[in-house]
Amino acid sequence: MAGGGGAIRGSRVGAGPMGEAERGESAPRQRIVFFCANGHETATVFAVEAAIPEAWDCPRCGLPTSTDVNNPPPPPKIEPYKTHLAYVKERRSEQEAAQILEEALERLRARRAGGEILF
Structure with a gap:
């Protein structure tokens, strides 16, 4: 059996604590x-x-x-989770969304009419 037993390497029985003598002053x-x-x-x-x-x-x-006992920082304001759709709705009006959807559908219909296979 190599290493032998449960001895702690680098120390001996009765050795004092390892402290500032080995590490230097704090x-x-x-x-x-x-x-x-x-x-x-x-x-x-x-x-x-x-x-x-x-x-x-x-x-x-x-x-x-x-460190100011009389004026600790306030708790951070926690914003509720927003979905991707919520962010899109912040940037686009209903009219803009309808226009973008219609343009996308027109392109899709043109590709289908041209015989392109779409999955």
């Missing part, structure tokens, strides 16, 4: 608190030299957050 950090419209607080740690984002997603409810 960068200086700062704790930033974000607030959402539902009143949730999310504390996140960033490196001091890191750029702090203006918005963060709340891990509890998914709403956007900001």
Whole structure:
């Protein structure tokens, strides 16, 4: 049997935790608190030299957050699902739709009259 047993490779019994000695020192950090419209607080740690984002997603409810406790961002406006037909109706009037349909039917009838096989 190769490898043998359940030993953890690279460590020995009684070895201390692998920490800063092997990885080097941690960068200086700062704790930033974000607030959402539902009143949730999310504390996140960033490196001091890191750029702090203006918005963060709340891990509890998914709403956007900001660092301003008195003025959190409002929930995003959710647009209802629209079908392809709904978008077409926004762009075309009933008269335009009827005209386009008639032109398409005329082309189809001309192709059929010319003996073209259409499936």
